[in-house]
Amino acid sequence: MIFGKHVNKYYYKYFLFFLFGILALLAVNWVQLEIPKIYGTIIDGISDEAKGNPDSLFHNPEGIKILMLELGIIAGIMFIGRFTWRYCIFGVGARVEADIRDDMFSHSLLLSNAYYKHHKTGALMALFTNDLQVIRQSFASGTVMTIDAVFLGSMALVKMFMSNWILACFSIVPMTLIAVVSVLVGRIMKQKFKERQEAYEALSDFTQENFSGIAVVKAFVKEIHEIRHFDKINEENRTKNINFVKFATLLNVLLTAIISSIFVVLFAGGAYFVIHGYMGKPFSTGQMLEFIGYFDAVIWPFMAVAQLINMRAQAKASLSRIDEFLDEKIEICDTDVEDIDQINGKIEFRDLTFHYPDGQEQVLKNISFVIPKGTMVGIIGRTGCGKTTIVDLLLRTYNLEDGQIFIDDKDIMHIPYKKVRDHIGYVPQDNFLFSDTISNNIAFAYETIDEECVVSAAKLADVHNNIVEFQEQYNTILGERGVTLSGGQKQRVSIARALVKNPAILIFDDSVSAVDTKTEETILKNLRELRKGKTTIMIAHRISTVQSLDLIVVMDEGKIVGQGNHEELLENCKEYQEMVRLQSLEEEMNGGGE
Numbered sequence: 399m400i401f402g403k404h405v406n407k408y409y410y411k412y413f414l415f416f417l418f419g420i421l422a423l424l425a426v427n428w429v430q431l432e433i434p435k436i437y438g439t440i441i442d443g444i445s446d447e448a449k450g451n452p453d454s455l456f457h458n459p460e461g462i463k464i465l466m467l468e469l470g471i472i473a474g475i476m477f478i479g480r481f482t483w484r485y486c487i488f489g490v491g492a493r494v495e496a497d498i499r500d501d502m503f504s505h506s507l508l509l510s511n512a513y514y515k516h517h518k519t520g521a522l523m524a525l526f527t528n529d530l531q532v533i534r535q536s537f538a539s540g541t542v543m544t545i546d547a548v549f550l551g552s553m554a555l556v557k558m559f560m561s562n563w564i565l566a567c568f569s570i571v572p573m574t575l576i577a578v579v580s581v582l583v584g585r586i587m588k589q590k591f592k593e594r595q596e597a598y599e600a601l602s603d604f605t606q607e608n609f610s611g612i613a614v615v616k617a618f619v620k621e622i623h624e625i626r627h628f629d630k631i632n633e634e635n636r637t638k639n640i641n642f643v644k645f646a647t648l649l650n651v652l653l654t655a656i657i658s659s660i661f662v663v664l665f666a667g668g669a670y671f672v673i674h675g676y677m678g679k680p681f682s683t684g685q686m687l688e689f690i691g692y693f694d695a696v697i698w699p700f701m702a703v704a705q706l707i708n709m710r711a712q713a714k715a716s717l718s719r720i721d722e723f724l725d726e727k728i729e730i731c732d733t734d735v736e737d738i739d740q741i742n743g744k745i746e747f748r749d750l751t752f753h754y755p756d757g758q759e760q761v762l763k764n765i766s767f768v769i770p771k772g773t774m775v776g777i778i779g780r781t782g783c784g785k786t787t788i789v790d791l792l793l794r795t796y797n798l799e800d801g802q803i804f805i806d807d808k809d810i811m812h813i814p815y816k817k818v819r820d821h822i823g824y825v826p827q828d829n830f831l832f833s834d835t836i837s838n839n840i841a842f843a844y845e846t847i848d849e850e851c852v853v854s855a856a857k858l859a860d861v862h863n864n865i866v867e868f869q870e871q872y873n874t875i876l877g878e879r880g881v882t883l884s885g886g887q888k889q890r891v892s893i894a895r896a897l898v899k900n901p902a903i904l905i906f907d908d909s910v911s912a913v914d915t916k917t918e919e920t921i922l923k924n925l926r927e928l929r930k931g932k933t934t935i936m937i938a939h940r941i942s943t944v945q946s947l948d949l950i951v952v953m954d955e956g957k958i959v960g961q962g963n964h965e966e967l968l969e970n971c972k973e974y975q976e977m978v979r980l981q982s983l984e985e986e987m988n989g990g991g992e
Contacts, residue, residue, distance in 0.1 A: 400536040400713040404724050408497065408537070412490045419486030420545055426479035427550040429472045431557060434691025436465055442684030483542070491538025495530050502526060502723060510729040511795050512755050520603020525723055528598055529716035536713035543702035543709070551699030558692045561685065562676055565667050569660050569693055573700050583649045588711035590642040595715070597638040601631050649708065657697055664693060729755075730794060735814050738806075741821035743902040743933035745769040745792070746804040752791065761787050763956045769949070771806075772931045776944025778977070779953035785937045786827065789907050792935075794818050805903075823896035825909035829888040836865055837872040840894045847898070855898035858924040860917050861890035886917070893921065897928070904929060906936045915942055922946065941981050950974075 409416065502525065558566040608615060608624055615624055668686035675681055750765035762784045769775050777785050790796055791803060794815040803810040810818060831839050840855055841847040852872065856862040864887050868874040876882045883891065889909055896904060904925075922943070925934060936944060944950050945964040952960035952967060952974045960971030967974040 400533070400540065400710060400717060402717050402721060404501070404721055405494070405498070405533070405537075405717065408490075408494045411497075412493060415486045415490045415493075416541070419483045419490070419541070422479040422482035422486065423542065423545050424549055426476050426483065427546065427553065429475045429479075431550075431553055431692070431695060432468070432472055434557075434688045434695070436469060437691060438682075438684035438688030439465065440684070441687050442682050487541050488538045490541075491534040491536075494537045495534035498533060498720065499526060499530055502530075502720070505724055505726070505728075508728045508730070509726055511790070512729070513726060515756070518599075518603045519606050520601070521599040522723075523602050523606070524595060524599040525719060528595060529719055532709075532712050532716040533720070536709055540706060540709055540713065543706040547699045547702045547706060551696055551702075554692050554696035554699065558689060558696065561689045561692060562668075562671065562681070564676070565664055565671070565689055568663050568667055569696075572656055572660050572663075573696075575656055583645055583652075583708075585711070587642065587645045587649075587708055588715055590638070590645055591712045592715045594635075594638040594642045595719070597631075597635040601635045604628060604631050646708065653701060660693070661690075664690060729797060730815060732814050735812050736808070737814055738808065738817060741813075741817070741902045742806050743769075743771040744804075744806050745903070745933065745935075746807070747788075748802055748804065750788075750791070750798075750802045752787065752796070752798065752802075755796070761956050762791075765956075765958055767951055767958060767961055769933060769935070771933055773949055774926070774929065774934045774947045775936070776947040776950045777935065777937045777953060778939065778941070778944050778950060778974075781939075783953040784956040785953060786907055789824070789905055789935075789937065792818075792903075792905065793822060793824060821902045823899045823901035823904040825889075825892050825896045825904075825906045827907050827909070829885075829892040829909070831876055831883070831888055831891060833876060835870075835873050835875055836868075836891060839876065839891055840872075840898055842895050843899045851898055852894075855894040856891075858897050858921075858928055859890040859894035860920045860924070861887060861894060864890075890917075890921075900928075900932075902932055904932065904934045906934075906938075908937050908939060918943060941978050952977075 506522070555566070555570070558569070604627070608628070615621060668681075668689065671681040672683055672686055746768045747765045750762055751760055752762040753760045765784075765788070777788065779785055791798060792810075794810065798811055800809055800811050805813060805818065832842070837849065837852050840852045849872070853862060856865055856872075864883075865871055865874070874882065893906070893909060896906075918940075936947065938944050948963065949961065950963060950967055951958055952971055954973050959973045960967050962970070968978065
């Protein structure tokens with residue numbers, strides 16, 4: 399069993415399961431301690447029969463029947479009891495694991511982008527797998543061990559002292575060594591377990607990255623290099639696991655040696671009392687074996703104490719890691735907000751200045767411009783000039799100071815962030831697609847949607863003809879991250895996913911860079927027809943993407959260096975003129991090469 403602020407609630411939630419499971423376990427513990435007494439009676443009966451004693455048990459058929467009936471009842475109670483406590487207590491372990499995993503996943507979706515920049519996928523997956531398994535074992539096996547150690551151990555010890563207190567003392571004194579050894583080894587094992595988990599994190603993260611980037615590995619012929627790197631990490635993982643197992647094995651060997659030594663002492667002492675008597679009274683063979691039976695029953699509780707110490711050390715290490723994750727502050731949240739029914743699409747930036755939470759350098763500097771409702775706006779500039787940061791701030795993935803971004807003349811920091819995101823369609827740079835059907839990827843924003851809407855969005859994104867070429871068409875299952883599709887197809891499916899929302903604000907973050915100019919023209923034409931009266935923002939590097947838009951904002955080094963339409967910028971913006979000149983030269987060179 400383990401306690402902590404994120405797990406204590408499950409003892410209340412599953413109280414009845416714990417109650418019935420523990421009662422069943424106690425019933426099993428109680429009746430199983432009757433078995434040594436029955437065995438002792440039978441052994442004494444055999445001994446009396448061998449001596450020709452007329453009062454032998456075997457001369458009393460009714461006595462034998464009663465003993466057999468008692469054994470049958472005990473066996474039935476143990477069968478039903480063991481099934482009940484395993485179902486209840488082990489079931490709680492599985493339920494708690496699932497509940498904590500749900501809590502962790504829900505929490506993970508609320509964490510900011512900044513968190514995932516500093517924490518790798520492999521480390522997070524270790525939390526969701528290995529660490530949670532340890533917590534489950536603590537709730538399940540840990541509860542059983544605790545109850546057995548306390549109740550079964552106590553009841554067995556009482557019966558041992560009632561049977562022969564001298565032998566009980568001889569057995570108990572060495573058994574205290576188990577607790578001492580367990581505590582000492584358990585402290586070391588806690589550290590070894592932590593090191594093992596960290597090694598597993600590194601292995602998991604490296605493997606996940608290689609699976610995701612397998613195309614890059616092959617393209618650069620780095621298979622041998624990655625295999626060697628994997629061997630090194632895998633060897634580290636193997637070493638940490640072996641070190642952990644060494645101490646676990648050492649603990650088991652020491653415990654087995656101590657227990658075996660005690661058995662030798664008990665048999666020798668028991669034989670002495672059988673021959674010479676105990677406290678001036680006869681001590682029969684059956685009584686000796688009855689005592690051995692009680693000692694055999696008390697071995698598991700003492701072993702459970704040792705394992706419980708080991709398990710608790712592991713569980714505390716895992717719970718501390720899970721606590722750290724669940725205690726991670728949720729940075730993006732609503733404070734002092736005014737709920738609104740609808741977002742129309744007017745956007746205003748007022749002297750926007752911003753730097754990332756983990757940096758000091760300002761990424762955006764005094765950004766000011768207005769996007770009227772229904773306007774198609776292009777934002778263009780060199781890589782790293784701050785274009786994508788503007789999108790991140792519009793999506794409320796970072797917090798801002800008040801009075802810097804307004805939507806429909808309302809401060810974005812005082813509008814519920816889910817409402818903001820719900821009215822924005824977003825096509826990101828990386829075009830992430832899920833390992834699901836094409837249809838479900840396009841309809842990602844909805845639980846259910848008509849297939850006609852999906853097809854219509856795909857046509858507007860000029861990807862319908864590519865989809866129908868697949869054997870399963872819209873039901874085609876994409877590989878991980880959409881690997882089944884080409885780069886241009888992935889971009890257009892991502893565009894269709896945003897278009898199907900028909901949002902008040904639609905943002906393209908360099909989202910047509912992987913398509914040819916003809917496809918780009920088709921998409922822009924469809925957008926003009928579809929998006930009349932709605933705001934569209936297109937971040938781009940190519941002049942062809944933005945030159946026909948209503949407003950173009952030119953950025954450089956986090957500042958606005960020009961804004962206007964294509965013709966106006968050609969007249970009064972040197973940076974824009976230079977971009978047009980360089981891209982014209984590039985087109986000429988490409989044309990000349992053809």
